[in-house]
Amino acid sequence: MIYYLYDGTFEGLLTAIYEAYYRREKPAFIMRAEEYEANLFSRPVIIITDSEKSDKVYRSIEDKISRQALRHVYYAYLSDIKGVATLIYRYLQLGWQVGAELDSQLFREPVREMLAIYQRVSKERHRMLGLLRFCKLTGEIYFATCEPDHNIVGLVAPHFARRLADQNWVIYDQKRGLAAVYNQREWFITNLNLSGQLLYEENEKIYQQLWKQYFAGTAIQDRLNPKLQRQFMPVRYWQHLDEKN
Template sequence: MICYIYDGSFEGLLTCIYEAYYNKENPEEILKKEEFIPNLLTKEVYIKSDMNKFSKVYEAIKLKVSPVSLKYVFYVYLSDINGSSNLIYNYVRLGFKLGKNVDLYLHDNRVLKIHMIVKKVTSEFHRMLGFVRFKDIDNKFLYAPIEPDHNITALITPHFTERLRSENFIIHDLKREVASIYDKNGWSITSLPKEYGLRLLYENENGLYETLWKEYFKSTTIENRLNPKLQKMHMPKRYWKFLTELP
């Protein structure tokens, strides 16, 4: 059994697809290096990310399949779901055969699974836009910790660069230890240790804006209209951790 192993980047994943196609191989598995567990039945092939090969596959998906399919591939990559690399590989192979009609084949598991994951990532992406809470850090920058199910930091950041153009801010995914950093001119994704964020939260636990927001939330609450069941349905409890207004 052939297993392609890559560095976990999107560039690395598309490089794997390039190598499989031009080497006329059909790897049974494509895994991120942290997912791979060595065994005697697997032939390990380590694939090094190559920007030229990545670009060729990227453009091929966009032109020979569709820009929408390319978006789906990226969203599934961001899902961080185990086995997502295999799903993408099989979906792209089918896409090269069927062209732009590939997404009509929902009876095919290779397509259906992609659509199901895209729906989950898209849903969390839109939901998270309303759940991000910023803290003012010494009047220098705004800081927002998040712990989403999927790796959506890069998806939500453009929304906040539009809303907070005159502010410096950091959106920090503590689970993955990555952050988007905006400096009024542009933004980028970088690695950032979880400990950094926890220290900021501890040192700025009860800032002025947090206190005002809690008071506003409390004053506008209508006690006899509280509906915890409905609240949890629209605002799942796993997102409550960093909501300033909740205890």
């Protein structure tokens, strides 16, 4: 069985798909090089990222299938779910056969699985738009820490660049060591590994306290429903929510 191993970038993944299309030997799996574990029956093929090839695939998805399919592929790539690269490959194979109608063919397994993953990622993205909590640090920087299931920092950054346009902010993904940084003009993604304490601006604690109190006081005691609360706001997000600490 042939394994295509790519470098973990989106371009790398698209290059692998390009090669899978043109080379004679078709892969059974596509995965990140670091995920690969050798076994008796596997034959790894290292794919070297080539931006010309990946551009071709990118444009071909857009033109021959749909913009929506491209979006699904990108979100699925960001999901960090194990085995998703192979799924993307199967999804696109099908896509080049049926064209723009791909996403309405729900009875096909790769389509269904891709849409489910797309939904999971976009759901978490939307949730994070609400659940991120910034705290104001000395030096006029608003800092938010999160540990999302999927790699969505780049997906939420444009929203905050529009919304909090007149403040400097950082959205830090503690799990992946990534951060989106915005300087009142543009945002970019960078590696960041933080150690040590954050230095709060002097009024920060006051607003956190006000918020906590507002949060506690707004619940109607006659209708407490913690199960419903957890359903909307899973416990795994709580550690970065001021009101839940």
